[in-house]
Amino acid sequence: MANLKLDRVGKTYAGGVSAVENASFEIADGEFIVLVGPSGCGKSTMLRMIAGLEEITDGDVQIGDRSVNGVEPGDRNIAMVFQNYALYPHMTVRGNMAYGLRNQGMPKPEVEARIAEAARFLQLEPYLDRKPSALSGGQRQRVAMGRAIVREPSVFLFDEPLSNLDAKLRTQLRAELKDLHKRLGATFIYVTHDQIEAMSLADRIVIMSAGRIEQIGTPMELYANPASTFVAEFIGAPPMNVLPVTGEAARAFLAQEARVPDDLGHVGIRPELMSIGDNGIPATITLVEPLGAETLVHLKMGADKLIMRSGHGLALDAGAEIKVAVEAGALRFFDRDGRTRSA
Amino acid sequence: MQKRVVFRNRWLPYLLVAPQIAVTLIFFIWPAYQALETSFFVEDVFGFSRNFVWFENFTRLFADKGYLRSFWTTLVFGLSVTFLSMSMALALAVAANRVLKAATAYRTFLIWPYAVAPALAGVLWYFMMNPSLGILAYMLEGTFGVDWNHYVNGNQALLLVIIAAAWKQISYNFLFFLAGLQSIPKSLIEAAAIDGASPTRRFWTIVFPLLSPTTFFLLVVNLVYAFFDTFAIIHATTNGGPADATSILVYKVYSTGFVGQDYGSSAAQSVILMVLVIAMTVVQFRFIERKVQY
Ligand SMILES: Nc1ncnc2c1ncn2[C@@H]1O[C@H](COP(=O)(O)OP(=O)(O)O)[C@@H](O)[C@H]1O
Numbered sequence: 001m002a003n004l005k006l007d008r009v010g011k012t013y014a015g016g017v018s019a020v021e022n023a024s025f026e027i028a029d030g031e032f033i034v035l036v037g038p039s040g041c042g043k044s045t046m047l048r049m050i051a052g053l054e055e056i057t058d059g060d061v062q063i064g065d066r067s068v069n070g071v072e073p074g075d076r077n078i079a080m081v082f083q084n085y086a087l088y089p090h091m092t093v094r095g096n097m098a099y100g101l102r103n104q105g106m107p108k109p110e111v112e113a114r115i116a117e118a119a120r121f122l123q124l125e126p127y128l129d130r131k132p133s134a135l136s137g138g139q140r141q142r143v144a145m146g147r148a149i150v151r152e153p154s155v156f157l158f159d160e161p162l163s164n165l166d167a168k169l170r171t172q173l174r175a176e177l178k179d180l181h182k183r184l185g186a187t188f189i190y191v192t193h194d195q196i197e198a199m200s201l202a203d204r205i206v207i208m209s210a211g212r213i214e215q216i217g218t219p220m221e222l223y224a225n226p227a228s229t230f231v232a233e234f235i236g237a238p239p240m241n242v243l244p245v246t247g248e249a250a251r252a253f254l255a256q257e258a259r260v261p262d263d264l265g266h267v268g269i270r271p272e273l274m275s276i277g278d279n280g281i282p283a284t285i286t287l288v289e290p291l292g293a294e295t296l297v298h299l300k301m302g303a304d305k306l307i308m309r310s311g312h313g314l315a316l317d318a319g320a321e322i323k324v325a326v327e328a329g330a331l332r333f334f335d336r337d338g339r340t341r342s343a
Numbered sequence: 344m345q346k347r348v349v350f351r352n353r354w355l356p357y358l359l360v361a362p363q364i365a366v367t368l369i370f371f372i373w374p375a376y377q378a379l380e381t382s383f384f385v386e387d388v389f390g391f392s393r394n395f396v397w398f399e400n401f402t403r404l405f406a407d408k409g410y411l412r413s414f415w416t417t418l419v420f421g422l423s424v425t426f427l428s429m430s431m432a433l434a435l436a437v438a439a440n441r442v443l444k445a446a447t448a449y450r451t452f453l454i455w456p457y458a459v460a461p462a463l464a465g466v467l468w469y470f471m472m473n474p475s476l477g478i479l480a481y482m483l484e485g486t487f488g489v490d491w492n493h494y495v496n497g498n499q500a501l502l503l504v505i506i507a508a509a510w511k512q513i514s515y516n517f518l519f520f521l522a523g524l525q526s527i528p529k530s531l532i533e534a535a536a537i538d539g540a541s542p543t544r545r546f547w548t549i550v551f552p553l554l555s556p557t558t559f560f561l562l563v564v565n566l567v568y569a570f571f572d573t574f575a576i577i578h579a580t581t582n583g584g585p586a587d588a589t590s591i592l593v594y595k596v597y598s599t600g601f602v603g604q605d606y607g608s609s610a611a612q613s614v615i616l617m618v619l620v621i622a623m624t625v626v627q628f629r630f631i632e633r634k635v636q637y
């Protein structure tokens with residue numbers, strides 16, 4: 001078991017691409033951390049630096065209070081699950097799981113015992129003697145997981161392990177992963193570009209943009225109090241409505257607010273914190289999306305567009321004129337650079 | 344769906360393939376038939392008459408110690424060339440793969456030998472290893488005290504043609520190995536590194552097994568090359584000598600026929616070679632089709 005510490009870590013690739021800049025955070029032992037952000041923001045690079053697959057160009061990485069710069073990946077007591085699984089195609093499932101253990105020189109009976117246990121846990125027993133090419137995507141994913149588990153590492157690293165699977169399987173494996181984390185009690189660091197995965201899995205989320213950390217916090221902290229417009233628009237589906245203060249919508253919202261900070265750039269509001277009321281801000285419905293349990297209502301306030309989340313059974317159609325009421329304390333304020341400002 | 348060209352004219356398609364068929368008939372089928380026919384005859388020294396002798400040419404060959412020795416020489420030569428050129432090429436490809444960005448120049452240099460004509464390659468090595476004026480022979484003598492003279496020493500002569508033939512083939516093998524290495528996903532190597540395998544162990548347990556389709560293909564190609572395609576190198580370097588020490592089967596066909604003027608025996612030898620090459624081609628297609636199982 002181990003805690004991790006990243007201290008002002010940076011990575012500039014040989015071509016001069018700066019993939020990660022000045023990243024600092026600490027991970028407690030046994031925590032489930034999710035690195036999330038759009039494609040190309042440096043998540044994989046960060047994970048690979050922790051794994052030792054990529055050399056660090058700045059700063060320091062510590063695993064279990066030991067600086068691991070220059071330590072071989074095999075000596076860091078970590079395991080990694082790759083997006084494309086990276087199973088050894090010429091070995092059976094059993095061979096894939098045994099490989100890391102044999103490299104450690106573990107005696108055969110113990111290797112067998114560990115494989116048997118992992119196979120039982122992951123329901124891989126019928127497939128132990130198959131080659132990866134004879135497995136489905138979900139099964140391959142489990143083998144990759146098994147290969148990590150048998151080594152009993154103190155840190156598990158996952159690089160978008162579910163993104164090659166279909167939506168249904170993804171939901172199922174997501175739940176299994178969370179369960180796995182609880183049973184093993186090890187530190188998990190999980191990379192994804194999918195904010196739903198991040199929200200549902202993480203103890204804490206590290207959200208990145210263009211090589212920088214935007215915010216670190218629990219899923220609910222990020223959801224309720226995004227540190228920037230970037231976070232506000234990345235987390236949540238549909239995302240927070242972020243409106244320029246110069247627009248009609250923002251002005252109408254602000255008019256109802258008692259205390260407003262100066263130098264505002266944007267005003268944000270979550271779709272579920274608005275409702276149709278008897279009095280409030282006038283708006284026109286442009287589109288209604290019934291999703292079953294809820295309905296997404298697209299609105300127009302002057303030139304501004306926003307989305308409101310409403311319960312099921314909304315009896316209105318596009319073109320209807322309504323009044324929008326806002327819950328108290330629902331507004332979020334951002335300055336001109338998109339950073340959050342408190343009232 | 345298949346796209347098919349439909350010819351209006353009945354004769355046009357035949358006309359279009361005619362040149363290829365003509366080339367095959369004139370330069371392959373016809374000589375092969377001639378060789379097959381000649382191998383059943385014995386001709387007198389002046390070429391005035393010839394007698395049909397059934398399989399006498401073949402039985403004589405297999406009773407001939409010199410011919411059997413040539414089989415052995417060919418085997419030693421073929422296996423050595425194949426092993427030497429493939430292992431060198433693999434080592435170079437692994438090195439190139441590691442530093443691929445800087446590898447363009449490196450790759451170009453490595454491809455050069457393949458562009459050199461076999462006879463030129465032979466002459467090149469002939470000069471470098473020439474006992475009286477060759478630079479390599481001089482260095483061998485000076486550094487290791489080896490008295491190099493492949494005109495006298497049969498083993499040295501064989502070694503010389505092996506090196507020359509292998510050198511020529513390295514580029515070809517290198518290109519295939521490099522392509523093979525680049526088609527191995529990097530994440531497999533990384534997974535193995537995380538699994539605690541040392542670089543050497545990674546190579547032998549992951550990279551080498553995954554290269555096996557390439558290796559097998561090259562094995563057959565190199566053996567065929569060494570057995571049949573090295574005539575020019577040997578001819579330019581050692582002339583099959585000294586005392587037939589470098590006379591592989593292909594060279595023997597030439598020396599028996601054109602130097603010894605024994606056309607029947609020479610033809611019989613080439614028929615044997617033909618059978619050999621057909622067998623190797625069959626092996627190659629059989630196994631390459633099936634690829635290596637994973
Ligand atoms: N080996 C590399 N060499 C040069 N640039 C790279 C390399 N790997 C990634 N990058 C660049 O670094 C940035 C971050 O990449 P990556 O960490 O893979 O992003 P993510 O995983 O968040 O999609 C991207 O701009 C990418 O093009």
Ligand SMILES: [Mg+2]
Nearest residue numbers: 040043044045
């Ligand atoms: Mg990535």
